Amino acid sequence: MKETDTNKTMRLADKVALITGGAQGIGAAIATRMAEEGARVAIADLQTGGELERDLTSRGYEAITVPLDVASEQSVNEAFAEVERRLGPVDTLVNNAGTGTPVALIVDTNPDEWDRTMRINLTGAFMCTKRALQSMIPRNTGTILNISSNVGKRGVPLRSAYSSSKWAMCGLTQTAALEVAKHGIRVNALLPGNVDTPHLAEVVKLHADAEGKTFEAYTEMLKSLSPMDRYVDLDEIAKVAVFLTCDDSSAMTGQLINVTGGWIMH
Ligand SMILES: NC(=O)c1ccc[n+]([C@@H]2O[C@H](COP(=O)([O-])OP(=O)(O)OC[C@H]3O[C@@H](n4cnc5c(N)ncnc54)[C@H](O)[C@@H]3O)[C@@H](O)[C@H]2O)c1
Numbered sequence: 001m002k003e004t005d006t007n008k009t010m011r012l013a014d015k016v017a018l019i020t021g022g023a024q025g026i027g028a029a030i031a032t033r034m035a036e037e038g039a040r041v042a043i044a045d046l047q048t049g050g051e052l053e054r055d056l057t058s059r060g061y062e063a064i065t066v067p068l069d070v071a072s073e074q075s076v077n078e079a080f081a082e083v084e085r086r087l088g089p090v091d092t093l094v095n096n097a098g099t100g101t102p103v104a105l106i107v108d109t110n111p112d113e114w115d116r117t118m119r120i121n122l123t124g125a126f127m128c129t130k131r132a133l134q135s136m137i138p139r140n141t142g143t144i145l146n147i148s149s150n151v152g153k154r155g156v157p158l159r160s161a162y163s164s165s166k167w168a169m170c171g172l173t174q175t176a177a178l179e180v181a182k183h184g185i186r187v188n189a190l191l192p193g194n195v196d197t198p199h200l201a202e203v204v205k206l207h208a209d210a211e212g213k214t215f216e217a218y219t220e221m222l223k224s225l226s227p228m229d230r231y232v233d234l235d236e237i238a239k240v241a242v243f244l245t246c247d248d249s250s251a252m253t254g255q256l257i258n259v260t261g262g263w264i265m266h
Contacts, residue, residue, distance in 0.1 A: 070124025
């Protein structure tokens with residue numbers, strides 16, 4: 001915990017938080033906010049350059065970088081073992097790692113690409129949840145947050161694998177919440193709207209190309225889907241992620257929380 005922050009209420013003080021896909025985008029924003037709230041963060045990602053770790057530690061926060069491929073059970077087990085060895089057991093898991101591709105009609109979608117999306121977005125979250133619960137259940141404590149999507153509550157043309165994986169994450173969230181409530185463990189999902197990240201830029205380009213629009217026109221159309229007529233900021237996602245993983249949300253579990261600028265209202 002940063003020395004100058006000792007007078008501030010730290011909502012995740014000394015908690016060990018593992019954020020999958022934490023090296024960039026939404027995961028990096030969540031890791032940063034959690035560190036600022038006193039968590040000792042493990043940035044677990046395919047990308048292991050350590051840029052965010054250096055930024056956080058230079059500001060006095062505790063952060064480590066851990067190699068992780070959520071699609072591999074062996075990698076999941078090794079990453080958790082490394083975090084436990086260096087920081088202690090995981091108190092908060094954020095299942096954030098994800099891929100947005102393929103962008104294709106169902107009739108053109110290759111089953112191998114479908115499987116890859118499911119493996120990363122859904123099976124990866126399942127394997128990390130399973131491994132986290134193995135140490136949370138004996139301790140009767142913990143919080144898990146699944147980063148689903150606005151397409152976890154609606155369909156969207158050209159994104160069958162992605163949308164299906166994000167709906168399934170919501171089912172995983174509610175099933176896990178029911179299984180572990182008696183152990184004092186809470187499991188919720190956060191469903192972001194459109195957030196300006198490398199992931200979004202990639203899928204906007206693919207959608208624009210597939211639909212014969214320019215990148216700029218497709219971006220404006222996406223923004224107009226929210227009554228706020230804008231994207232959601234990274235920190236607006238991260239603040240809700242902290243809320244859902246700290247005691248401020250102590251009576252909430254199995255919830256699917258939209259952070260979409262009002263786009264999704266159910
Ligand atoms: N950006 C948006 O508009 C948006 C909207 C809704 C939901 N989401 C979801 O939020 C999450 C984060 O999205 P983002 O926009 O920050 O994406 P991003 O592509 O910018 O970052 C994703 C991170 O996950 C990592 N990653 C990818 N595959 C991995 C794997 N197999 N194992 C470990 N790490 C892996 C990447 O290296 C990267 O650091 C995703 O699950 C995405 O589906 C994003």
